[in-house]
Amino acid sequence: MSESRRFGARIVPRREALTAAIDALESRRRAVRVDAPLREMIGAFNLAMVYAWLRLSWAAALRPRRDPVVRRNRYDARLGWLFVEDKDSPYGVEARVIPLSEGEGPRLARLQDLGDRVRYRLQTTSHVTLDGLSDDSLFFVILGGRAIPLSPQALRSVLDASGLADSFPWPLNVPRHYWITRALEDGVRLTDLDPFLGHLHDPLPWGPYAARPLSHSASSFRRFATTILKEVGFL
Amino acid sequence: MTPHSSSQTVMLPRHWLARAQTVIDATCTDLAPADAAMPRSAFRRLARAVRALPMTAVRVPLAFPPSLLGSLTRLRRKTGVSGEVWEGALRQLFAVLSAAGLAREPRNVDVRGQRRSTAVALDPEAFALLPQLQDLRAQLMHMGAPSNRHEETAVVGAVLGSVVFSGITIPHLSETLVSLERDALEVDIGCLTLPVRGPASCLAFDPPCQQRFALHPVSLLHWGRLLLCRPQDVPESSAPTHPLLPSGWRDPKRLRAALRRTLKAAGFPTWRRFLRTVRIEMLLTAEAPVNVLRRAGGLVTAAAPASDWHRLGWMIADPANASDGGRRTQALTPLDRRTSYDRVARAQIGRVVTALNSDTSGHERSQIAARLERLLKDPQATGPDSAIGRSVVRWAIYLLRRRRYRPNTVRTWLSRISRALHAVDPISSLEDLRDPPRLTAFIEAAIASSAAIESRRAMRTAVRQYLRFLAAQGVQVVAIRWSAQRFLIPTEGRRTALLSPGEIRAVVEMVLRDRADGLALATAILLAGFGGLRRIEVCRLHREDVPRDRRWTVCVRHSKTAAGRRAVALGPVLPPWALAVLERYAAWRTDHCGLDHPHWLLTPEGVPWDPDRLATRIIPILRRVTGKPATFHSLRRAAATWLWVQSVLPSGLELPPDLPNRTV
Numbered sequence: 001m002s003e004s005r006r007f008g009a010r011i012v013p014r015r016e017a018l019t020a021a022i023d024a025l026e027s028r029r030r031a032v033r034v035d036a037p038l039r040e041m042i043g044a045f046n047l048a049m050v051y052a053w054l055r056l057s058w059a060a061a062l063r064p065r066r067d068p069v070v071r072r073n074r075y076d077a078r079l080g081w082l083f084v085e086d087k088d089s090p091y092g093v094e095a096r097v098i099p100l101s102e103g104e105g106p107r108l109a110r111l112q113d114l115g116d117r118v119r120y121r122l123q124t125t126s127h128v129t130l131d132g133l134s135d136d137s138l139f140f141v142i143l144g145g146r147a148i149p150l151s152p153q154a155l156r157s158v159l160d161a162s163g164l165a166d167s168f169p170w171p172l173n174v175p176r177h178y179w180i181t182r183a184l185e186d187g188v189r190l191t192d193l194d195p196f197l198g199h200l201h202d203p204l205p206w207g208p209y210a211a212r213p214l215s216h217s218a219s220s221f222r223r224f225a226t227t228i229l230k231e232v233g234f235l
Numbered sequence: 236m237t238p239h240s241s242s243q244t245v246m247l248p249r250h251w252l253a254r255a256q257t258v259i260d261a262t263c264t265d266l267a268p269a270d271a272a273m274p275r276s277a278f279r280r281l282a283r284a285v286r287a288l289p290m291t292a293v294r295v296p297l298a299f300p301p302s303l304l305g306s307l308t309r310l311r312r313k314t315g316v317s318g319e320v321w322e323g324a325l326r327q328l329f330a331v332l333s334a335a336g337l338a339r340e341p342r343n344v345d346v347r348g349q350r351r352s353t354a355v356a357l358d359p360e361a362f363a364l365l366p367q368l369q370d371l372r373a374q375l376m377h378m379g380a381p382s383n384r385h386e387e388t389a390v391v392g393a394v395l396g397s398v399v400f401s402g403i404t405i406p407h408l409s410e411t412l413v414s415l416e417r418d419a420l421e422v423d424i425g426c427l428t429l430p431v432r433g434p435a436s437c438l439a440f441d442p443p444c445q446q447r448f449a450l451h452p453v454s455l456l457h458w459g460r461l462l463l464c465r466p467q468d469v470p471e472s473s474a475p476t477h478p479l480l481p482s483g484w485r486d487p488k489r490l491r492a493a494l495r496r497t498l499k500a501a502g503f504p505t506w507r508r509f510l511r512t513v514r515i516e517m518l519l520t521a522e523a524p525v526n527v528l529r530r531a532g533g534l535v536t537a538a539a540p541a542s543d544w545h546r547l548g549w550m551i552a553d554p555a556n557a558s559d560g561g562r563r564t565q566a567l568t569p570l571d572r573r574t575s576y577d578r579v580a581r582a583q584i585g586r587v588v589t590a591l592n593s594d595t596s597g598h599e600r601s602q603i604a605a606r607l608e609r610l611l612k613d614p615q616a617t618g619p620d621s622a623i624g625r626s627v628v629r630w631a632i633y634l635l636r637r638r639r640y641r642p643n644t645v646r647t648w649l650s651r652i653s654r655a656l657h658a659v660d661p662i663s664s665l666e667d668l669r670d671p672p673r674l675t676a677f678i679e680a681a682i683a684s685s686a687a688i689e690s691r692r693a694m695r696t697a698v699r700q701y702l703r704f705l706a707a708q709g710v711q712v713v714a715i716r717w718s719a720q721r722f723l724i725p726t727e728g729r730r731t732a733l734l735s736p737g738e739i740r741a742v743v744e745m746v747l748r749d750r751a752d753g754l755a756l757a758t759a760i761l762l763a764g765f766g767g768l769r770r771i772e773v774c775r776l777h778r779e780d781v782p783r784d785r786r787w788t789v790c791v792r793h794s795k796t797a798a799g800r801r802a803v804a805l806g807p808v809l810p811p812w813a814l815a816v817l818e819r820y821a822a823w824r825t826d827h828c829g830l831d832h833p834h835w836l837l838t839p840e841g842v843p844w845d846p847d848r849l850a851t852r853i854i855p856i857l858r859r860v861t862g863k864p865a866t867f868h869s870l871r872r873a874a875a876t877w878l879w880v881q882s883v884l885p886s887g888l889e890l891p892p893d894l895p896n897r898t899v
Contacts, residue, residue, distance in 0.1 A: 073363035081519050083362040095357035097519065134289070200351065208354040208533065210524040 012181045013170050015231060021167040022233035025051055028162055034117045038126055045118055046141045046158045052111050053139050053150055055234050057172065059225050060098045061179045061197050062086070064152045064172035071136040072112055077105030080222070086198060097206070098196045099218035101225035112138055122147060179228060188224050192217040245292045251337065252282050258335040259328070273324040274331070280307055281328065297338040299329075304341055354514075354524030354533075361511035367502035368512050372399050374501070376453060389461040390484050391497050396458075397427065400451035402517050404510040405429065405532030409490045417477040420458055423622040424665065424710055425450040427458075444535055449711060452666045580624025583607060584653040587631050591642040594845075600642075604635040622665045627652060630704050641771075643847040651697035655681035668705065668712045679721055692724045734873040736810070738861045739764040743816060745860050746853070751839050756856075758820040759836060759849055761813045762789065763870035766803045767878075769795060770846040770867045776835040783821055787814065808878065 074083040082098040139150035263271035332338035503509040746756040775793035786806040834843035850867040
């Protein structure tokens with residue numbers, strides 16, 4: 001394979017480094033009080049968003065993407081599914097659904113609720129501009145007096161500002177590499193994981209003549225996601 | 236309009252749209268209506284996309300950014316035309332707008348289809364409506380009691396219930412339902428037969444292509460409520476048709492409007508989006524994509540209802556406990572209780588059990604079956620009125636019409652299932668058969684209702700055969716793992732029934748004292764006890780099956796199983812005294828009955844032995860002589876056991892007495 005055909009970074013962080021980074025992030029995290037002084041609230045909120053995004057990216061092996069891939073109403077907390085369109089192009093779209101491990105759906109619902117309250121606070125009692133933020137943004141941070149969607153660049157900025165950049169030296173797509181590596185080590189069937197990771201090839205599990213319910217492979221995906229979250233220190 | 240530069244102006248999107256609309260209208264007036272339809276459709280979609288642009292002003296000429304163009308080219312599937320036609324329409328639209336100076340013609344209008352076909356369109360807007368669907372489901376679950384006879388509520392509930400609970404998402408459901416006859420709905424087995432293609436179907440025009448869909452119990456309740464609402468609406472018997480929906484609801488527009496109102500209130504903008512949401516939810520829960528596609532009318536399969544019913548069956552989620560993620564069966568309503576195994580069915584089965592005995596001829600069995608069938612078919616007759624009762628009567632008819640089920644078997648099975656349904660914790664309706672815990676509890680209780688091992692085994696067999704019959708008839712029955720520990724019958728009681736050759740000899744000597752039929756009974760015992768023949772095989776031996784050759788070969792041609800058809804060489808396994816008895820009987824058979832009757836084993840009256848009667852005569856003697864709980868089948872087991880012992884016995888150990896020498 002030529003160099004130009006390589007996608008992503010082939011880095012799989014060591015587990016100790018991962019848990020140390022997550023621990024460091026956890027230790028900096030504070031409860032977000034919407035009625036706190038603005039500066040304090042923004043700091044806590046940004047870290048909470050970064051934490052939530054990192055956690056979700058490890059729970060669902062998401063691709064980091066310039067545009068926010070996870071939006072409001074693109075997850076179902078009751079059924080535990082996430083709807084993702086991370087391979088959109090002007091001429092087509094490759095949508096997929098990803099099972100959420102237990103507890104992740106309600107966590108996203110709480111995050112959305114927090115985001116709504118923060119937006120209200122920002123609109124009513126601050127000069128922070130929200131014009132760069134669409135209504136369906138779920139993950140956003142406040143940087144430089146503007147609320148912006150949480151892009152990889154914004155995430156790095158928050159980590160820098162919190163002094164955590166050194167703890168996360170790896171690219172943001174490492175969860176995907178870690179997933180595959182651990183799946184190979186543990187003997188987890190890659191055919192069960194692959195479609196949910198976005199490696200779509202026929203026959204799709206949601207193809208027209210697929211006779212196997214998604215719930216079968218989804219349950220093994222959820223189990224594995226829980227294992228990964230435990231390993232890296234989120235659970 | 237605000238001048239922006241020499242070549243570009245800025246205007247509000249609605250002004251741009253008004254001007255573009257004028258240009259398109261002018262273009263389309265010169266075209267035939269059919270040719271104008273596609274540019275108009277393309278423009279409508281473009282207008283929708285422009286309105287959705289996150290900007291308050293557009294620059295003219297409008298450039299089509301990828302986001303705008305992508306949303307147009309991706310719409311091909313919704314338009315229902317080929318990619319080529321749609322691409323042509325878009326190119327025409329852009330050319331016209333460009334000529335009018337309103338837009339820049341994009342360089343590349345490449346309409347590409349969805350990369351891969353899927354059973355369900357993964358539509359983010361439809362996905363976002365999943366919580367609304369959950370609310371609608373809860374609303375339908377509690378949409379009034381049967382006493383709520385508001386017609387619109389009942390009609391809308393029935394249609395939406397069919398979609399939400401049963402997952403029937405064929406696009407033109409409302410149009411289909413308004414033209415449906417009442418017999419398309421089979422309430423007793425919960426089935427709805429629908430034409431899945433329109434009349435212009437190229438697959439099947441005449442007869443129309445139909446598919447049967449299993450209905451979820453809640454959806455069935457809604458249909459039942461609708462039927463209850465309209466007893467006054469029942470047309471006279473002379474009416475040519477009996478529509479499923481009430482007479483006022485045969486107008487598709489009215490039905491669509493009512494559905495639209497309800498869906499709007501529930502948060503669904505369109506019927507199509509609603510169907511997509513249901514399909515997505517089915518995909519994400521337990522349905523296989525192919526089944527979702529089938530229920531969306533995208534796949535036509537054979538009309539057998541069983542093909543539509545998956546193994547686990549429908550479960551009713553209790554919304555009160557939905558938060559804990561568990562799924563449980565809804566408590567039975569008093570209506571369900573009334574539909575349990577009824578008195579009429581029990582009385583009919585009782586009559587069958589009483590009428591059947593070993594002397595019942597095939598003709599008499601047919602007559603009993605015909606009488607039961609009349610009872611089921613004649614609406615005037617006071618037949619069983621519950622689905623369970625009717626199913627048992629149908630099973631009785633089935634058993635009576637198949638001669639391979641002997642009267643004893645039919646009697647045993649029917650009496651057992653009748654007792655189980657009546658006395659044991661009863662299953663109330665056919666829906667209970669779809670509920671694994673409920674059915675399992677019923678089977679356990681039925682087996683536990685008998686104390687004796689044999690009775691418990693008979694009960695287990697009867698229930699198993701009954702469920703197998705129901706499943707073959709298309710009733711949805713959950714798969715039961717009969718080898719599970721809870722259904723196993725202890726086998727301790729059987730070990731003591733092994734008969735030794737000496738005991739068999741003692742029994743033979745005992746029956747020989749009876750001068751009337753002793754010799755025939757002794758022959759049957761020897762055939763079973765040394766040849767391993769079943770009683771049905773003994774009774775169905777014909778003269779030509781016993782040629783009395785040197786090895787005393789007996790040809791078993793009529794057996795319980797195909798593998799049972801065999802030739803048994805009795806000579807090597809019979810001790811001399813047993814051989815003598817057989818010779819005596821053979822001589823008697825030749826002398827007294829001659830060639831009149833084809834059967835070999837005959838009663839003193841010259842008629843063939845009935846297997847049940849034979850067992851009834853022999854079993855008491857077996858038990859009295861041996862003191863063991865032996866049955867006729869114990870003789871067959873003894874033969875197999877001792878043959879095996881002879882083959883594996885180590886040298887130096889003695890065989891039991893009365894066994895022939897292996898070297899013979």
